[in-house]
Amino acid sequence: MHRISFFICALVFVFAIRVEGQPHSPVQDSLVRITSTEVEPDYRAPWNSGSIGRGVGAGFVIDGHRILTNAHVVSNSRYLTVEREGDPNKYPATVRFVAHDCDLALLEVANANFWKNMKPLDFGGIPALESVVSAYGYPIGGERMSVTTGIVSRIDFNLYTHSAIDSHLAIQISAQINPGNSGGPVLQSGKVVGVAFQGYSGDVAQGVAYMIPTPVIRRFLKDIQDGHYDRYVDLGITWSKLQNPAQRRYLGLKDDDRGVLVNTVIQAGPCGKVLQQGDVLLAIDGHPIASDAFVEYEGERVQMPEVVERKFKGDTVTLDLLRNKQPMTMSVTLGTVSPYFMQGHSYDIRPRYVLYGGLLFQPMSLDLLEAYRISDLRVRHFFDFFVTDQLYLQHPEVIILTNVLPDPINTYLMAFRNDIVDEINGKKIGTLQDLARAFEEPSDRFVIKMIGDDPPLVLDAKKVEAARERIKTRYNVLVEQNLDEQPPPKPAVAAEDKI
């Protein structure tokens, strides 16, 4: 289930502050302090490596010599170290698996000394409402462990702000969680019941913190068993509740509080060829769907997507539905809905772009729009309706002219900034690759048609060629294009000897 909305969360890493003296607790044998040096990509000068920053978070040891933490603690990291209580050493670590859609990551430490006397923590279930839990970590920096307690306040689907498009089960707790708690365990009766991961900044809400519950953690650990993280799967549909009596009668439904109405079927999603707008979903894997989209599942009343959430890529789900008043049963092979990815944050990749004649072309994404603070109405429309209006069918990528690096050959082209490329020399441009290929065609002149009623943008190929080195030198452009979403160089491999 995806939503495009944002809320302010205080997931800020803070530098360590030295504190002395603290009593010993068994959790200290499992808790680790993670320091990440990260390089954040620069979408406005995508040929640069980006800005270097450093942050501190928490993590904990689980079975199999693994450290579990939040994805956001280690995102974009170039060098990672972990420390444990009562040991003066910093140990280099590497990211083994990272799941940005549920904000979890697994780290490895090669140095055997690190694992001496470290005790893995076990997982519990979903804690009861009002039961007491304790959160461990390094809030607002600090080198010694901190513990706060609180109760379980609410168990509900919630937006995971790390990606900004994924919603999963999350547990709200009243224990104080602050930057530096991220990735730390939340315990009840000695077992992990969650990973602290997000909260609100003080001016939005107070005493509201969230942890990732064990069903989400277990799913992550199971997904990676094959050595690869496949992401969450999704039905790729929108639906509405069926609470209106006249609508129920029109659709041929009984007065039994069952069924939800399929609104939009995302063609690129797993239901693209299976479901239709107007279908009424009555049951999922045999669990009846109530008219408010809840299902009874393992003794709990949970939202319908929860059934899909527990499944993996390639699994199937059975849907009982009513189409034109006829009952039928469909099987859906689950997968990801890739058009959504553009609407969320990306990590551990280099921005893709093409610079031609001083014109910077970049594919639309949440990170791009935020970097440039683009408020252009057409661009916002393409972003907001990219999936639901199936705009991705025509434009798998929406290529925006994001900037013009001024030069005599493009001095009149500033007005085209924020325009979306439609065609080059009569060829439709659906991807950045298409655009790069179009500029490689032998031609005296490139006529770029933008969406909307601006005149064509005309470039003289010879003049562009003559200006190439000049523009590269003047603006310190190291590389003129990056077409592949290739990951950045792997962090340095952890040395066997301790540093």
Added chain:
Amino acid sequence: MRTLALVLSVLLASGSLGYSKKPPIATQKLAPEAKSAVQAKELSLVRVNVTGQPFDYFRPWQKKAPFSKRALGAVLPHDRVLVTADLIANQNYVELERAETGDKSAATVVVVDHEANLALIEPNDKSFLKGLQPLDLALDTVVGDKLSAWQLEATGAPVVTEGIVTTIGITRYPADVADFLTYRLSIPMQYRDNSYTVPLVKNNKLAALLLRFDPRTQVMDAIPAPIIAHFLKDASSSKYQGFPSLGITFFPTRDPELREYAGQKTGSGGVYVTNVEAGQPAAKAGLQAGDIITAVENHEIDQNGNYVDPLYGKLGFGNLLTAKVYVGDTVVLHVTRGEKPLTLNVTLEHRSEDDYVVPPYNIDEAPSYYVLGGLIFQELTRQYLKEWGTNWQKEAPQDFVYLDKFQSELFPEGHRKVVIISQILPANGTLGYDDFSYLVVKKVNGMEIHSLGDLAQAVKKPMDGFHVIETVDDPKQLELSVDEVAAEAEALQKNYGLPASQRLP
């Protein structure tokens, strides 16, 4: 569409002329020739008191609370008074008041042009303006001229402030429909409670009317006499036509690559036509997107879209098609298409606000609506979007703002409206629908809906006892029971205080 606005700074509309916190600046001394006229007799001004009551587009069956505005009108020949159109927008009652005696007369609006922001009113008592010298127009104002803003103290004593014309150009007027000639002045004008409309005078002749003023920078835009003259001439004909429009957007041709691509190898000027609106005068004359307009009549157009005006020098060529010509006139456009020169004769028309898919303004006009079982249907208008406040372009539902802004691109054929469900009143018939809002309607009972009239027809042909409403947005479909809608109609109207269930355009 990129408009070549002369002015980039944001100015306050004349209606929000605020009191400046700065110490008041002494009013300028009158020019000698004006002084004798002012002191000898009263200024040719009357107070205009207006009670306005706009319609409420969020609750289209009602009007908002009434409020009063005070202004000054310029007395013109034939017992008429000139004011801005904003002043009398959505008026319930207009009254004229003599400054020195306080005598009052009810008044009637004779002609109004919201696009040019001008209106003529006349007192119901024909002898009311006796003794006031009507103002002639001063049409010769140029940059550097001094104009006097005429205001009145509460006592009726004149307040005269002199300002200097710094720029004359084409700017967008507040109705956001067209660009017209505008004087820009630097003027230290003070706030008076009658500042809604302020006449600007040169040598005792009316030179302009206040359009907008920013008290902080003391920059004023004014509606110039040539636009007023056009309005008055049109108003003196049997039917007011309004200013003509071509129905095109254009782009400068400064870029040599674009010039070459468009075949503009010879000559130095011209603008690139980016869009020609179907059904509008330019389209009827055969103008096409991609053409280069090189001249209008015998005025050559430069790469930025300026011609050389005998009075003002370089000026946007829009002036040639607004201030200088009338509806029904034919103007000659000199065009290059490819490399071929063409001459097109355009017969000018005015585009009325109702001709747009999303009308740019609706003033003095009750909004139409249709209530069906708690669903409130309306036609999308910019007036409705403006209910979100001055920042409506960011605050209003973004898909509606998109439909408004790109209407000519999205609906090139025109001749339709966009019907929306603006709100859903909770009722038995709409139970469970109250989460939905701001839906664009596609079909009702299988019929395409392009107006509220279409909707009223479609509702007459329900499908098997249901009204079936299809929307562009999720949930894509809503159904109502015909019997339930009928049974609940009266109670719903009573419950929500709706005087009627519909008002069709």
